[in-house]
Amino acid sequence: MGKRKINNSDMNRARYNRLKKILQQRKLFKLVCGAGNEDPEEVKRLAFIFTLAGSTMLDLSANADIVDAAAEGIRKAYEIAPLLGRDIRVKPYLNVSIGLKGDPHVRKAQINLDNCSKCGLCITVCQQKAISDDCKVVKYRCIGCGHCETICPKAAIQYISKRLDFNKILPLCIQRGVETLELHAAIDDDKAFLADWKIINNLIQGNFISLCIDRSLLSDEHLIDRIKMAYVLTGERLIIQADGIPMSGSENDDYNNTLQAIACADIVGKSKIPVKIVLSGGTNRKTGLLAKQCAVGVHGVAIGSFARKIVKEFISQDKFYDNKSLIKKAVSVADELIRVNLEAIGD
């Protein structure tokens, strides 16, 4: 009897079951390339390094070119892995992040040059190198973190938040290999939240979808009510990304920075809604350990700013792909970040 042909739906189910197991085993590590990061070369290099290091998910901007860049980074990682003696156990899941209008993850900074004194403080503080010497924001690099606005003495920085047509852009991303979606929903607008949540539920019916929320604009009760609303539509496919202080992870590798993420996860866990919980927002090397010390059970850790910061010196080199020792160093730094977190939450 011939073997049954494996079709797309079998593959999708296998990938769903694999992700479910990864979450049950508390082994999800998500590298956040940045919901607003539209720099294809940076994303390709990040995907390359973190695939080799064992990241199980890559979080990307809702942009087909960026999805292609990440896929190319993964392909390159598979190509070089045997030469580096590395075994890639799980092909990373590609996740695309979108946000409610106004959510910090999907905004871009804009400088009002009439108010700007050209002091240069914003240029120095911007980790993304997204502000030019003549004080203009390079949009594709800006991730909306807000560090420039905080430091600006002239209040010359505001944000613009463009509403994407999700029904147009997301199917394009899915065609290119995206398997899961995430909605950043920190904004206090339930009607807008439900409308967007329905869209992503319709688009991804056979895999997990993630709701990223924090406590900056929602009360603890409101946060739980929103999770309940999401759970009604999504059931066991729901991941809650418990965000501490969004995009604050580049600051310090300490407990204080990661504390809010643990507090948010604790509230979600105590609600007893049977969702999977992933920590984010200020996450660093200490995150898993702090969750363990606080007895807060989580299923994964997502790291963005901090993860990007620790590999930056390697991936920003010109001849990066030709330099095996540079690649090895970057992979080793990323590997350690993943390992310390997953060992701590998995105990």
Ligand code: SF4
């Ligand atoms: S500091 Fe953050 S918000 Fe400001 S330009 Fe840089 S990336 Fe954008």
Ligand code: SF4
């Ligand atoms: S910090 Fe403010 S005033 Fe200084 S260069 Fe930047 S935008 Fe201009």
